[in-house]
Amino acid sequence: MTHVLDPNALADTSSGTGTLPDPFADVTRSNDAFRAFLHGLPGVDQVGAEARAKVLGTRSIKTTAKAWAIDTAISMVDLTTLEGSDTPGKVRALAAKARRPDPTDPSCPAVAAVCVYGDLAGVAKEALAGTGINVAAVATAFPSGRASREVKLADVRDAVAGGADEIDMVIDRGAFLTGRYLDVFEEIVAVKEACGPAHLKVILETGELVTLDAVRRASWLAMLAGGDFIKTSTGKVSPAATLPVCLVMLEAVRDFRAATGRQVGVKPAGGIRTTKDAVKHLVLINETVGSDWLSPDWFRFGASSLLNDLLLQRQKLRTGHYSGPDHVSVD
């Protein structure tokens, strides 16, 4: 990792808001310099990353460890509804499910957050008042990100005013892919400022970035710009969250913390539907970045149907017999 993991950089982490962490203070002085920095990041061995993700996916997690994994995964879920047909009623129903995912079992943990479009953030906030469950709102012309910066920032301010605790923004993939890295960076910085106290999750939309090298660059870009979380996908593009992509992003947050002392969370979203997928991700975290990230503060699943499968598996462990889709709510 050459300059990135400079051991001297670890000591001083006292960077104020708006300025870059010390070892990277000048990498954004120009688009060329930023481009040189991002392209200077070590390349990703794609075959190696895929093999590593695959071998970690074969771990067998059973009995008490499985029960722990299921409960941990439930507490990490960002229960999501991002449809054009969303209504306040649907958001309230989802909020009720977020509080008590399994109404037949009070020991079932609540989810981490409810993720909705910005105009419904107020409805979600009201329905979740006093529960400790966050409201996440997607903004910045989600999912395409094709709008002027003023519109995007207005979108963010509107969602924050509506009560969103977390903002999920999309990066401008067009700018990123054409090499205008500084534009993307400045946009994230501006959105972060517009967020105020709300946490910022930066959606990289890895399905459109094509290579794992680009995923690593986008991850660093988003972290340098001040993102509190980096998120794989909008869920509207396929492929969405895959294990190799998640592995590369986890390595990026690990290296970033080693270099700057600032910890950034990771949120895979889209395509994670089964308990088995979720457990694979938990194994991946533990083996890549360690248990520091095994908490809803640092890792989230963006998902809608995953929660039902987790609940079915949980019921199976509790009752000893297989459960069925009639025993969980239809979202």
Next chain:
Amino acid sequence: MSDRLTVRKTYKLYLGGAFPRSESGRTYEVHDAKGHFLANAAWASRKDGRDAVVAARSAFGKWSGATAYNRGQVLYRVAEVMEGRAAQFTEEVAAGEGLSAAKARAAVDAAIDRWVWYAGWTDKLAAVLGSTNPVAGPYFGFSVPEPTGVVAVLAPQRSSLLGLVSVLAPVLAAGNTAVVVSSKERPLPAITLGEVLATSDVPGGVVNLLTGDAAEIGPWLAEHADVDAIDLAGAPAPLAMELERSAAGTIKRVLRAPAEEPDWTADPGLSRLRPFLETKSVWHPIGV
């Protein structure tokens, strides 16, 4: 040069329209009535049972939603393909049940005829089991039979083809989807039936055939909350009682196991169709 090497077969399961190995990786040897090796069969585990229920549930909407006429056509097509495979069925039935070629052929013919007979029932069930009810008010009252859902079938242990067809065909004719655990000692006709189903027009997942031990998979299917009914035809006596009890936990329809395996050549009437149908009654105002 005529000493050709025998092709020793290792069969797989028929699950969701595909032929996967058992999730457990297990197989067991199948022998003929005299104890000679016939083939290896997949030894299904409880997780194969779970996967089969998922496949059957996802296939249920389309199969139950198909018109009765269409279901009849599809099932008749199965009988056609079975007819083409009659020689293979005959050989397997003869070897497995220790019958003469003539008696085995008679059993295969009876099985194909039974399938055609049930295929004919699909569009007659509503007329025979439904009704227009006399009600004291300005309403129409209708009762119509509807399929129960996902049916777990423990197939007969002795009659490997006629018995299997006699329990499976009515489940399908009524519009249900099925998870079948075949005879343990005589699974080959069930495996071939799976190949027949895969090459006819039955959508994947409507029938899922597991070879293995009903005593091992049965309890999981009986307790499974997403199985709506269970046919205990192939469950041995002490097990059948236990399965009935666990099926009660999720209020399943249970078709009880007969004390002795019956003579499958007898006319079944509606005895195996009615248990897997639910009656829906509708009140509809008479227009003024």
